[in-house]
Amino acid sequence: MKIFVCTKQVPGISEVKIDPKTNTLIREGVESILNPNDRNALEMALVLKEEQKAEVIALTMGPPQAEEILREALAMGVDKVVLLSDRAFAGADTLATSYTLALAIKKILKESDSEENYLIICGSQAVDGDTGQVPPELAEELGIPQITYVQKLELSEDKIVVERKFRATEIVVIETKLPALISVLTDINKPRFPTMMGIMKAYENSNVIYFDSKNLNADISKIGLNGSMTEVKKIFFPERNGKRIILEGSPEEVVKKLCHHLQEDKIL
Amino acid sequence: MSIKIDHELCTGCASCVESCMYGAIELNNNIAKVLPNCTLCGACIEACPEEAISLERGDIKTKKIDISQYKGVWVIAEHYKNKIHNVAFQLLRKGRELADLLQVNLTLVILGANFDDKLEEFSQYGMDEILYVRAPILKDYYSDLYVKVISELVVQNNPEIILIGATPTGRDFAPRIAKRLNAGLTADCTGLEINPETKNLLQTRPTYGGNILATIQTPSSRPQMATVRPGIFKIPEKVQKDVKIRTIEYQFKEKDSVTKIVKVISKTKNTVNLEDAKYIVAGGRGVGSKENFKLLKDLANVLGAELGGSRITIELNWLDPDRQIGQTGKTVNPKLYIACGISGAIQHIVGMQNSDIIVAINKDPNAPIFHWAHYGIIGDLNEIIPILIQEFKKLKSEE
Numbered sequence: 001m002k003i004f005v006c007t008k009q010v011p012g013i014s015e016v017k018i019d020p021k022t023n024t025l026i027r028e029g030v031e032s033i034l035n036p037n038d039r040n041a042l043e044m045a046l047v048l049k050e051e052q053k054a055e056v057i058a059l060t061m062g063p064p065q066a067e068e069i070l071r072e073a074l075a076m077g078v079d080k081v082v083l084l085s086d087r088a089f090a091g092a093d094t095l096a097t098s099y100t101l102a103l104a105i106k107k108i109l110k111e112s113d114s115e116e117n118y119l120i121i122c123g124s125q126a127v128d129g130d131t132g133q134v135p136p137e138l139a140e141e142l143g144i145p146q147i148t149y150v151q152k153l154e155l156s157e158d159k160i161v162v163e164r165k166f167r168a169t170e171i172v173v174i175e176t177k178l179p180a181l182i183s184v185l186t187d188i189n190k191p192r193f194p195t196m197m198g199i200m201k202a203y204e205n206s207n208v209i210y211f212d213s214k215n216l217n218a219d220i221s222k223i224g225l226n227g228s229m230t231e232v233k234k235i236f237f238p239e240r241n242g243k244r245i246i247l248e249g250s251p252e253e254v255v256k257k258l259c260h261h262l263q264e265d266k267i268l
Numbered sequence: 269m270s271i272k273i274d275h276e277l278c279t280g281c282a283s284c285v286e287s288c289m290y291g292a293i294e295l296n297n298n299i300a301k302v303l304p305n306c307t308l309c310g311a312c313i314e315a316c317p318e319e320a321i322s323l324e325r326g327d328i329k330t331k332k333i334d335i336s337q338y339k340g341v342w343v344i345a346e347h348y349k350n351k352i353h354n355v356a357f358q359l360l361r362k363g364r365e366l367a368d369l370l371q372v373n374l375t376l377v378i379l380g381a382n383f384d385d386k387l388e389e390f391s392q393y394g395m396d397e398i399l400y401v402r403a404p405i406l407k408d409y410y411s412d413l414y415v416k417v418i419s420e421l422v423v424q425n426n427p428e429i430i431l432i433g434a435t436p437t438g439r440d441f442a443p444r445i446a447k448r449l450n451a452g453l454t455a456d457c458t459g460l461e462i463n464p465e466t467k468n469l470l471q472t473r474p475t476y477g478g479n480i481l482a483t484i485q486t487p488s489s490r491p492q493m494a495t496v497r498p499g500i501f502k503i504p505e506k507v508q509k510d511v512k513i514r515t516i517e518y519q520f521k522e523k524d525s526v527t528k529i530v531k532v533i534s535k536t537k538n539t540v541n542l543e544d545a546k547y548i549v550a551g552g553r554g555v556g557s558k559e560n561f562k563l564l565k566d567l568a569n570v571l572g573a574e575l576g577g578s579r580i581t582i583e584l585n586w587l588d589p590d591r592q593i594g595q596t597g598k599t600v601n602p603k604l605y606i607a608c609g610i611s612g613a614i615q616h617i618v619g620m621q622n623s624d625i626i627v628a629i630n631k632d633p634n635a636p637i638f639h640w641a642h643y644g645i646i647g648d649l650n651e652i653i654p655i656l657i658q659e660f661k662k663l664k665s666e667e
């Protein structure tokens with residue numbers, strides 16, 4: 001059994017602030033991190049690996065610096081990491097990204113001799129783009145079933161049974177045959193921290209496998225910008241549209257004023 | 269492929285530097301310079317007032333499709349327990365507007381089993397046509413069957429725009445259809461417009477943790493697909509008009525799906541309905557404790573309001589997760605939103621900025637929430653809210 005985990009390097013969004021004076025992003029000190037939700041995917045894969053015999057492979061598409069997050073995955077305990085990096089991949093939207101990831105997965109499967117079954121685990125979404133579109137698109141590209149927004153999984157030799165959250169108060173239990181792809185929610189597990197041993201191993205035996213557009217035999221009309229249907233037309237900051245009336249006076253007075261305004265606005 | 273700067277045209281105004289969310293452009297001797305971490309997203313091209321920036325694509329032949337062959341706006345409904353999710357009706361309002369601008373038809377697409385006697389009621393929401401795909405198995409949601417049926421319908425009918433609710437269901441099937449049809453898809457849109465010149469759909473969405481908005485378009489491919497969160501648009505007024513109803517039968521069997529539904533587990537708590545609430549009282553970290561939420565509950569009770577909160581209040585276990593409002597919670601649009609002890613982080617704002625009237629109670633005069641509020645009260649919520657409750661009670665008894 002092979003378990004692939006798709007990961008992404010993202011900016012640490014929670015540190016991003018807008019400078020109220022210039023209305024621009026303050027970027028200083030914003031580090032690139034492993035997408036937090038992908039940690040849940042890695043954790044799930046590593047638990048499965050401990051329970052049953054499986055090889056866990058983490059993949060990412062990104063610039064050479066994305067090696068950082070793969071080292072982190074190695075330190076957590078994955079067996080193999082693969083970085084898809086090429087200038088030709090730049091500008092990829094989710095269609096092009098899923099095409100490229102699928103090529104890599106097919107290549108790895110082809111090169112491993114046995115007729116192994118496989119499972120792909122993704123995070124439900126990345127904090128930067130936050131589209132959640134890559135997992136279903138990757139499943140479609142590979143022609144395998146998908147189950148998104150998963151919070152629990154039971155894996156057996158040739159099938160999975162999962163709990164999928166599809167409404168705030170409803171969970172549907174779904175079964176499907178392997179190979180299959182799932183995307184997992186945050187907060188479903190507590191991702192492990194890398195151990196000292198893990199970190200040393202991850203950095204000493206540097207075994208990041210690199211793929212580029214050539215050794216993936218990629219159709220150049222389907223990767224990067226060329227393979228992308230969507231394009232960014234404009235980027236701007238949210239407008240602040242409040243009337244901004246600050247009510248002044250004693251607590252009793254401000255409450256009176258507020259009620260008066262709300263009555264005028266026909267809210268009350 | 270690369271971003272090219274025309275050195276003759278560049279004035280060193282730095283508009284591009286500001287537009288780049290990756291920090292991949294800088295000024296070098298007063299001329300813009302693209303750095304290696306550029307992702308070719310193209311935001312700088314639009315931002316340049318001098319038209320000095322262009323994207324060199326190289327000479328790769330991509331299949332061109334004739335986009336004029338695609339006509340019509342579709343809204344795809346989802347349902348649970350034989351009830352259509354409100355987001356479909358909300359999308360019909362926006363869909364009508366887009367269809368009128370483009371002078372094309374608006375179609376509601378339903379895949380289901382038992383809607384025959386409901387179609388007439390649905391037909392009052394302003395569409396020109398209902399496409400009803402009927403099969404017993406479609407009473408439930410099957411990812412692969414939705415993808416198969418909708419993809420086939422799209423190929424037969426060539427709509428130019430498809431709008432889908434950004435729910436766990438919509439976000440499950442929409443990307444897979446986009447991939448199958450090689451169509452552009454934009455997730456979680458908060459604004460949709462038509463470019464008057466090109467007729468392209470301009471799709472605006474929050475990105476980068478809600479800190480920025482990006483407008484996305486799909487100029488050379490059709491259909492243009494977008495998912496939209498519940499609560500962004502309001503349900504339209506009902507109208508009487510002639511609606512064409514087309515029913516299509518599919519002969520699916522259970523084994524036609526690659527997945528099997530084992531069972532559905534319902535946590536039947538009192539369901540929280542923030543998305544449809546007319547009044548919302550929301551609390552943040554400033555409420556101080558789980559116990560103190562009683563104060564907000566009392567306020568909500570006099571108003572007949574739903575109770576909501578910022579993410580922190582969920583993390584601290586003061587409120588249930590389905591009460592979270594914002595980027596990673598719900599999007600709401602009540603008539604009145606009262607934010608108590610909420611600082612107004614952008615991730616919270618994106619979930620409530622469509623409210624008709626926003627009232628903020630916060631003791632910090634510099635809290636960003638005051639930029640978004642229509643009425644601001646600077647003060648301690650523990651002091652203000654009890655008086656507010658009294659006053660609302662008084663007004664109510666006068667009615």
Ligand SMILES: Cc1cc2nc3c(=O)[nH]c(=O)nc-3n(C[C@H](O)[C@H](O)[C@H](O)COP(=O)(O)OP(=O)(O)OC[C@H]3O[C@@H](n4cnc5c(N)ncnc54)[C@H](O)[C@@H]3O)c2cc1C
Nearest residue numbers: 552553554578579594595596597609610611616631632649
């Ligand atoms: C990727 C991402 C997604 C996120 N998604 C969401 C989301 O969906 N929803 C969301 O809400 N947040 C979200 N957040 C978190 C968000 O950035 C903020 O951290 C959060 O909204 C802050 O909550 P708060 O306003 O309640 O708390 P704080 O920022 O701590 O503000 C508390 C406020 O209460 C005021 N206060 C304190 N005591 C009193 C008093 N006695 N009377 C009156 N005022 C008082 C203070 O002046 C302060 O302004 C997200 C963050 C990230 C990174």
